[in-house]
Amino acid sequence: MKRKGWMKATFAGLLSIAALSSSPAAQDKPQEPTKEVHTIDASTPRERQIELALSAAPTEVSSKATVYILWAKGYEKVREGTNGFSCLIERSFKETMQVSAAPACFDAEGSRTLAQTILRREELRAQGKSEAEISEAEIKDDIAQGFTDGRFKVPGPGFLYMMSNENCFYDSDAKQWGVVPPHLMFYAPYKTAKDLGYEAISPTMVPYLTYPGPEGLIVVMAKKPAQDSSSGDSHKH
Amino acid sequence: MNRKMIKTITLRILALVAVLCAARPGRAADAKNPYPTSMAPLDQYLMDRNDEIALARSAAPPSIAEDATVMVLGRYGYETAVEGTNGFVCNVDRSWMDQFENSPEFWNTKRRGPVCYNPQAARSVLPITLIRTKLALAGRSKSEMNEGLKAAIEKGELPVLEPGGMAYMLSKQGFLNSKCGNCAPHLMFYVPVKDAHTWGAGALGSDAPVLLSPHFNGAPEPVTEFIVPVTEWSDGTPANTDDHAH
Numbered sequence: 001m002k003r004k005g006w007m008k009a010t011f012a013g014l015l016s017i018a019a020l021s022s023s024p025a026a027q028d029k030p031q032e033p034t035k036e037v038h039t040i041d042a043s044t045p046r047e048r049q050i051e052l053a054l055s056a057a058p059t060e061v062s063s064k065a066t067v068y069i070l071w072a073k074g075y076e077k078v079r080e081g082t083n084g085f086s087c088l089i090e091r092s093f094k095e096t097m098q099v100s101a102a103p104a105c106f107d108a109e110g111s112r113t114l115a116q117t118i119l120r121r122e123e124l125r126a127q128g129k130s131e132a133e134i135s136e137a138e139i140k141d142d143i144a145q146g147f148t149d150g151r152f153k154v155p156g157p158g159f160l161y162m163m164s165n166e167n168c169f170y171d172s173d174a175k176q177w178g179v180v181p182p183h184l185m186f187y188a189p190y191k192t193a194k195d196l197g198y199e200a201i202s203p204t205m206v207p208y209l210t211y212p213g214p215e216g217l218i219v220v221m222a223k224k225p226a227q228d229s230s231s232g233d234s235h236k237h
Numbered sequence: 238m239n240r241k242m243i244k245t246i247t248l249r250i251l252a253l254v255a256v257l258c259a260a261r262p263g264r265a266a267d268a269k270n271p272y273p274t275s276m277a278p279l280d281q282y283l284m285d286r287n288d289e290i291a292l293a294r295s296a297a298p299p300s301i302a303e304d305a306t307v308m309v310l311g312r313y314g315y316e317t318a319v320e321g322t323n324g325f326v327c328n329v330d331r332s333w334m335d336q337f338e339n340s341p342e343f344w345n346t347k348r349r350g351p352v353c354y355n356p357q358a359a360r361s362v363l364p365i366t367l368i369r370t371k372l373a374l375a376g377r378s379k380s381e382m383n384e385g386l387k388a389a390i391e392k393g394e395l396p397v398l399e400p401g402g403m404a405y406m407l408s409k410q411g412f413l414n415s416k417c418g419n420c421a422p423h424l425m426f427y428v429p430v431k432d433a434h435t436w437g438a439g440a441l442g443s444d445a446p447v448l449l450s451p452h453f454n455g456a457p458e459p460v461t462e463f464i465v466p467v468t469e470w471s472d473g474t475p476a477n478t479d480d481h482a483h
Contacts, residue, residue, distance in 0.1 A: 155400060157401075158400075159426065186403070186426050191357075194324070197323060197325055206467060222447060
């Protein structure tokens with residue numbers, strides 16, 4: 001296997017590179033996010049949402065996956081898959097501002113567990129008259145309560161793909177959008193940095209650990225299949 | 238002693254020699270497979286204890302390996318040489334960790350695979366190594382080892398796989414096989430076995446983002462092992478971009 005093109009920096013380093021990948025001029029003049037390009041909501045055309053969701057995994061996987069897209073009441077299943085995977089665009093918010101739009105394809109274990117929390121998040125957001133009317137703190141509390149009362153299940157071993165070239169996040173410090181490099185995330189509920197051999201979470205740790213608690217994930221940067229042309233290579237950043 | 242009797246004795250000695258040669262451990266089968274087709278004398282798999290400890294530790298960054306438990310191969314199986322404090326366990330795999338089918342190097346005496354398991358994998362994956370090694374050192378053939386493992390699995394002797402289980406294989410000094418030597422630094426992740434193709438993982442040498450290890454995967458261990466190459470060896474030096482993972 002040729003390893004040319006593999007990521008040569010750490011996860012944190014790559015995020016930094018991504019965040020700073022705009023021109024120097026752009027860095028001098030921080031830009032507000034461009035909604036048309038970076039953010040996703042129920043008004044985003046259906047075909048565009050499907051395209052983005054499928055861009056998270058190799059075609060071999062995404063072509064047989066269940067697909068969810070955003071609509072007025074949360075997520076809508078637009079295709080029933082055959083391989084257990086579920087692809088969607090996961091969003092996150094900081095207060096009222098959308099700060100990420102991350103295409104993700106969960107394996108069967110993740111579809112049964114963590115993906116359900118993502119569906120719930122968007123269901124709650126859709127219950128507000130606008131996204132500003134339900135706070136992220138309320139959503140966080142609901143998800144946490146769901147793990148306690150059994151609505152949500154802690155995942156067993158498995159992983160999800162985040163291989164899209166259009167995995168966008170907003171860097172609030174740099175005040176600009178960046179792209180998270182392709183990566184895999186292995187389910188690691190309740191794991192700590194010590195489980196990976198580190199004293200504490202560090203930006204330079206490889207692999208990286210994110211999200212404490214039942215939604216813990218081990219992040220491993222991955223290369224993009226060279227011949228997979230379907231996976232978001234047409235991004236416009 | 239007449240000539241007929243001498244001929245008979247000679248033939249019997251030759252036959253006995255042939256049988257003994259066939260049964261001799263480590264005998265090479267033919268020119269196509271230069272590796273032993275059965276277990277070689279145990280000494281050929283053993284290492285100097287301190288060298289093995291150092292090699293095992295080279296699997297992970299020093300910050301992890303220095304506080305890890307280290308197991309070394311002894312005459313009766315792996316034994317704890319260093320008691321660690323961080324829950325990690327490092328050891329040096331031998332050739333019998335290869336898959337049972339299509340594995341000409343299954344008894345290769347040169348094989349040295351340094352690996353450090355995190356706490357979850359140490360509890361739920363390392364036992365595979367210990368069981369395989371126990372069977373190999375008991376003199377079992379490859380097929381007998383396979384059957385022995387199946388029996389162990391049926392008896393529930395393998396722990397349930399834990400989420401978050403992973404292992405470091407970042408040693409520059411290892412020898413994983415004759416095709417790639419120390420191959421490429423990589424991480425390994427474990428999930429319950431299922432149809433391997435549903436994961437979208439590629440075969441070794443493919444261009445897929447995550448590679449499917451040929452080890453285990455239901456034959457017979459109910460574990461799928463994924464390989465994710467990384468760019469640095471445990472000593473922090475960059476890997477050659479042309480290196481292969483296994």
